[in-house]
Amino acid sequence: MREVDLAVVGAGPAGLTAAIEGAKRGCTTLVFDMNPLPGGQLIKQIHKFFGSREHRAGTRGIKIAAELLHQAESEKVEVMVGVEVYAIHDNILEVARTFAEDSPGSSLKQEATLPSRHLAIAARRIILATGGAENALNFPGWTLPGVMGAGAAQTMSNVWRVLPGERILMVGAGNVGLIVSYQLLQGGAEITAVIEATQKIGGYGVHAAKIRRAGVPILTSHTILRAEGDLRVEKAVIARVDASWQPVPGSEQELGVDTICIAVGLRPNTRLASLAGCNLHCSPRLGGWVPIHNSRMETTIPGTYVAGDLSGVEEASTALEEGRLAGICAASSLGKSAPGDDKEIAAIEERLISLRSGPFCQPRQDAKQELIEIGEVQCRKQ
Amino acid sequence: MSQAVKIRGYPSPQELENAPGYPSPERLEKGPVAVIECIEEIPCNPCEQACPQHAITIGKPITNRPHLDEDKCIGCGLCVARCPGLAIFLVDLTYGKGKASVAFPYEYLPLPEKEQTVQAVNRAGEPVCPGTVIMVQNSKVNDQTPVVTIAVPREYASEIRGIARIRKER
Numbered sequence: 194m195r196e197v198d199l200a201v202v203g204a205g206p207a208g209l210t211a212a213i214e215g216a217k218r219g220c221t222t223l224v225f226d227m228n229p230l231p232g233g234q235l236i237k238q239i240h241k242f243f244g245s246r247e248h249r250a251g252t253r254g255i256k257i258a259a260e261l262l263h264q265a266e267s268e269k270v271e272v273m274v275g276v277e278v279y280a281i282h283d284n285i286l287e288v289a290r291t292f293a294e295d296s297p298g299s300s301l302k303q304e305a306t307l308p309s310r311h312l313a314i315a316a317r318r319i320i321l322a323t324g325g326a327e328n329a330l331n332f333p334g335w336t337l338p339g340v341m342g343a344g345a346a347q348t349m350s351n352v353w354r355v356l357p358g359e360r361i362l363m364v365g366a367g368n369v370g371l372i373v374s375y376q377l378l379q380g381g382a383e384i385t386a387v388i389e390a391t392q393k394i395g396g397y398g399v400h401a402a403k404i405r406r407a408g409v410p411i412l413t414s415h416t417i418l419r420a421e422g423d424l425r426v427e428k429a430v431i432a433r434v435d436a437s438w439q440p441v442p443g444s445e446q447e448l449g450v451d452t453i454c455i456a457v458g459l460r461p462n463t464r465l466a467s468l469a470g471c472n473l474h475c476s477p478r479l480g481g482w483v484p485i486h487n488s489r490m491e492t493t494i495p496g497t498y499v500a501g502d503l504s505g506v507e508e509a510s511t512a513l514e515e516g517r518l519a520g521i522c523a524a525s526s527l528g529k530s531a532p533g534d535d536k537e538i539a540a541i542e543e544r545l546i547s548l549r550s551g552p553f554c555q556p557r558q559d560a561k562q563e564l565i566e567i568g569e570v571q572c573r574k575q
Numbered sequence: 576m577s578q579a580v581k582i583r584g585y586p587s588p589q590e591l592e593n594a595p596g597y598p599s600p601e602r603l604e605k606g607p608v609a610v611i612e613c614i615e616e617i618p619c620n621p622c623e624q625a626c627p628q629h630a631i632t633i634g635k636p637i638t639n640r641p642h643l644d645e646d647k648c649i650g651c652g653l654c655v656a657r658c659p660g661l662a663i664f665l666v667d668l669t670y671g672k673g674k675a676s677v678a679f680p681y682e683y684l685p686l687p688e689k690e691q692t693v694q695a696v697n698r699a700g701e702p703v704c705p706g707t708v709i710m711v712q713n714s715k716v717n718d719q720t721p722v723v724t725i726a727v728p729r730e731y732a733s734e735i736r737g738i739a740r741i742r743k744e745r
Contacts, residue, residue: 241659241720243619245637251621251657253718366584379683381743393581398615399660401584406737408700411584510618551616551638 197221199523200286200316202278202465205233206509207501207516208322209261209270214520215320216268218529223314224270227277227291230352232258233324234344235509237351239379240372243397247544248510257509276312281319281469284496288312318496318523321466322516325459325480325502330364334420343373343456350380358452362429363387364417368396370456374404377454385448388415388431390438397553416440420453429453459506466503470494474567478560479505487568488542490519491526495573498523505561507549514545585698586614595642596631596663607650607667607676611641612736613660625657652678656712656720665724666732675732676709678724683740686711686721694739695727702739703731 198220201212208224209231216222230236238254249257265272273288280287289311327342334340339358343365346357361382363374366389374384384404392414394401401411418430418440433444460481463473471484472493483505490498500519501512518541521534531537549558579587591597596611611622611631620633622641630647631654633639652665655678665678677695687693687708695706706725713721727735 241621241718243617243659245618245620246624250619251625251659251718378740394584397617397660398580398584398586399613399617399662401580402586402612402698403661405584406696406698406700407740408696413582547635547637548618550636551618553615553617554638 194285194313194315196315196317197223198316198527198529199223199318199320199520200225200314201320201322202286203233203322203324203501203503204228204231204272204274205322205324205501205512206235206257206261207324207503207512207519208233208320209265210513210516211320211322211498211500211520211523212270212272213261213264213268214517215318215524216265216270218521218524218531220318220524220527220529222268222270223316224265224272225276225278225286225288226272226274229275231262231272231274235261237344237347238509239351239376242510244508244510244548248513248548254509278465281465281497284316284319286314286316286319288314317527318498319469320498320500320519320523321469321484321503322499322501322512322519323462323465323503325506326462327455328458328460330417330455330457332417332419334422334426337420337422337426338424339422339426339451340420340453340455343369343454346452346454347373347376350377356380356382357454358382358450360385360450361452361454362417362431362448362450363454363456365389365456365458366394366396366401366411366413367456367458368400369459370454371396371400371404373454373456374409375400375407378404378407378409384409385450386431387411388417389413390416390434417453418445426451426453459502461503461506463503466492466499469497471497471499472571474564476505476560476564478556479564483564485564485568485571487572488565489522490515491522491568491572493571496526505557505564507557511545511548514541514548517541580614583699586612590614595640598643598645598648602645603666603668606669607652607665608645608648609643609650609652609654610664610666611643611654611662612664613641613658613662616640617660619659621657621659622654622663625654627651627653652722653716655680655722656717661720664736668729668732670726670729673729674726675729676724676726677706677732677735678710678722679737680720681723681737682720685741685743686713687723687738687741693725693741695725695731695735696737696739697734698736700737700739703735704728706735706738
């Protein structure tokens, strides 16, 4: 069985920075990703990032992905794409190909490097960075072709250059709903409306303003009642909701749309962490169930770490920092530290606090703090 | 904390007036100036580094709203393409002949062309009046955020913040 110092599951911002920091400190490092292309959500993020210079503000996500992959390559991190880790036990990862050999995924340049259909890898340390998953919304007609997650629409449009539809209803006015609406406009679609069940736009005002001046209405206190169509979505029926979330009779509106995108939040993708046996904690502010971890990102399973959206749904900027932290701590627990690691850890923690400040992000800081306090009790002492 | 922006999706005149990045009427009368329509406390500061005159300050914490030192601002417009939120505009009320110029980021294809007549729109995307394209900047420093400058009647300069998207011929 092949053995490595560090196995990382997920080649998004958290997984890549974790792998880079681990490899820099001399760990043999392997990264797995189930998608045909590495980079996680970054490769869909064609917009310029917020944040500060050290968080690559003003740089587009897609460029950050390219830089991280380049860095990973120069640190001799091996990235396997198109492979899925489907079980973890006793520090052994069971890995299988995600795609059949003749699927489009396997013909890409970064094709699955798995020598056989299945592989078991022994890893001294494991970092889970499996990201988030989109929440679903159920309504009559939600299984019609043309109803999809906003993230799916973004993947179609920005990664594969396929516009999912021409007239689109976006359900949810958080940052994902607003940003994806803007990007679908850029791709040439019409956004018929963005609807939001709460009384307020959840995402940043500047993202809302961009699509408003492009003529897109944002209807707060509105929900979708049903999608209609024979073989695919042909229209959506929406209505105003009252303070107790009930549709107001007579406020129904029919919108002629061919696509309905759902952007009603993300939750940590905990399936693998759960399978591996990590204790979870329910934290609504972080998106739901999250693996409990301590300040070093280590879970209740000694030697298994988490980072990024899996440890609480946040931003790419926080994922990059948490990945770094997990990578440094995992390497250090193997005796592979770099000079100045303590300073580096303190600097990362300071940047994380700064990213989690302000009215938008302070609730996450509080939730994260609570999670870490539980982790300090439940996880092994360093 | 802002309210109108969370319901309508764009700031009200009152919210803009209270924002530290929005220039005074006196400064607007003097010539080109950055108009920063960033009114929420979000963690972001590239505008601070974008300004060669150090006219924009965020400082610490990073969630501070951008403050414009309107006397230092020379109206170069370098901040317009750098704002990830596309929330900075350049307004020149002294453009001349009863016209003002308004510059805004425009990340759609096809781009308008110089001297083209375009439909100027307000913050809600509603048509206000025709405008004439003066300039389309899309150099390397824009990093694929082109900045379009249009001339419009002076009285509409405070409400016009973009143009109707130009649709490709099908």
